[in-house]
Amino acid sequence: MDTPVIRASGLGKTYSHRGSEAHTALTDVSFELGAGRLLALLGHNGAGKSTLIKLVLGLIEPSQGEISVMGQNPVHSRGKRALPIGYLPENVSFYDNMTGFELLKYFAALKGIGAQSVKQLLEEFGLDYAMDRKVRTYSKGMRQRLGLAQATLAEPKVLLLDEPTVGLDPLASAFLYRKLNELKQAGCAVIVCTHELGLVEQELDKALILGKGRVLAKGDMSVLRQGCDLQLRVAFDDLPKRVAGDAFLSEFVREDALVMNFSRREQVLDYLIREKQICDLSVSLPSLSDIFHHHVSPLVHSATCSGGIEL
Numbered sequence: 001m002d003t004p005v006i007r008a009s010g011l012g013k014t015y016s017h018r019g020s021e022a023h024t025a026l027t028d029v030s031f032e033l034g035a036g037r038l039l040a041l042l043g044h045n046g047a048g049k050s051t052l053i054k055l056v057l058g059l060i061e062p063s064q065g066e067i068s069v070m071g072q073n074p075v076h077s078r079g080k081r082a083l084p085i086g087y088l089p090e091n092v093s094f095y096d097n098m099t100g101f102e103l104l105k106y107f108a109a110l111k112g113i114g115a116q117s118v119k120q121l122l123e124e125f126g127l128d129y130a131m132d133r134k135v136r137t138y139s140k141g142m143r144q145r146l147g148l149a150q151a152t153l154a155e156p157k158v159l160l161l162d163e164p165t166v167g168l169d170p171l172a173s174a175f176l177y178r179k180l181n182e183l184k185q186a187g188c189a190v191i192v193c194t195h196e197l198g199l200v201e202q203e204l205d206k207a208l209i210l211g212k213g214r215v216l217a218k219g220d221m222s223v224l225r226q227g228c229d230l231q232l233r234v235a236f237d238d239l240p241k242r243v244a245g246d247a248f249l250s251e252f253v254r255e256d257a258l259v260m261n262f263s264r265r266e267q268v269l270d271y272l273i274r275e276k277q278i279c280d281l282s283v284s285l286p287s288l289s290d291i292f293h294h295h296v297s298p299l300v301h302s303a304t305c306s307g308g309i310e311l
């Protein structure tokens with residue numbers, strides 16, 4: 001198996017400031033992310049997502065455990081021998097009095113990249129028409145495109161995006177994920193931290209769900225679905241009689257559909273297709289949002305009762 005681009009093992013982070021109580025933001029977080037893969041980093045407000053991103057960037061040091069990015073400790077790799085990591089922060093802010101071109105040229109110069117590549121990048125991100133306009137005149141979507149262009153300047157091998165689609169219209173979000181797919185094809189490992197579950201569900205290879213600083217669930221959609229065994233629905237145009245009257249299927253019949261736990265789906269679908277020759281059906285699998293609620297709601301509920309979670 002290829003060496004993962006990002007590997008975290010038993011990662012923990014406790015913030016301690018003089019004069020105030022120490023606060024543990026992350027406990028025992030382990031995960032791996034390979035080249036060309038997208039990880040959705042999910043969790044309630046205050047779950048520890050930004051802390052994890054800062055650890056990957058090497059902006060803070062872990063209190064426990066280890067993190068490596070391309071085999072190196074990201075804290076030690078800052079400065080001159082910086083790792084090829086691109087980062088789009090939440091609420092990206094720029095020097096508003098610069099034009100789009102000047103701004104990108106400035107960031108490019110910091111990374112030793114010439115102005116010609118900047119022009120190409122502005123074209124690629126659909127901003128060439130506005131490159132001579134001051135950034136303060138840019139819309140939210142234009143700023144986000146500029147932010148993503150900045151993050152991808154040096155052909156990053158790791159890209160970290162914090163809430164990249166907030167405030168974007170559906171076309172702009174689709175553009176963003178198209179670009180991410182191109183970067184993935186080029187071998188970039190991507191982490192998207194987001195609360196927009198419906199959007200990221202279509203794009204992720206894996207998700208990591210954090211709750212109160214701990215990993216509540218991780219894996220691809222199939223692993224996540226198996227892990228919580230939620231119910232799914234099998235719908236028919238018209239519930240056939242041979243389904244409604246069947247002894248085996250009767251326990252699953254709910255009005256005009258069959259409802260079962262995820263772990264029973266193969267058995268039931270196999271039975272429908274092989275024994276009943278019914279293929280005209282549609283299956284609604286548990287969504288990422290269902291899975292997120294399954295894991296996070298009990299935490300939020302128990303904390304609301306005891307008064308202790310940031311929402």
Ligand SMILES: Nc1ncnc2c1ncn2[C@@H]1O[C@H](COP(=O)(O)OP(=O)(O)OP(=O)(O)O)[C@@H](O)[C@H]1O
Binds near residue numbers: 016
């Ligand atoms: N520099 C800091 N000093 C002390 N505590 C901090 C610091 N940064 C974050 N925290 C705390 O650590 C916990 C995790 O914060 P973090 O910003 O990582 O959460 P998050 O999941 O990104 O939240 P959100 O979705 O609201 O952005 C929170 O309780 C937060 O108050």
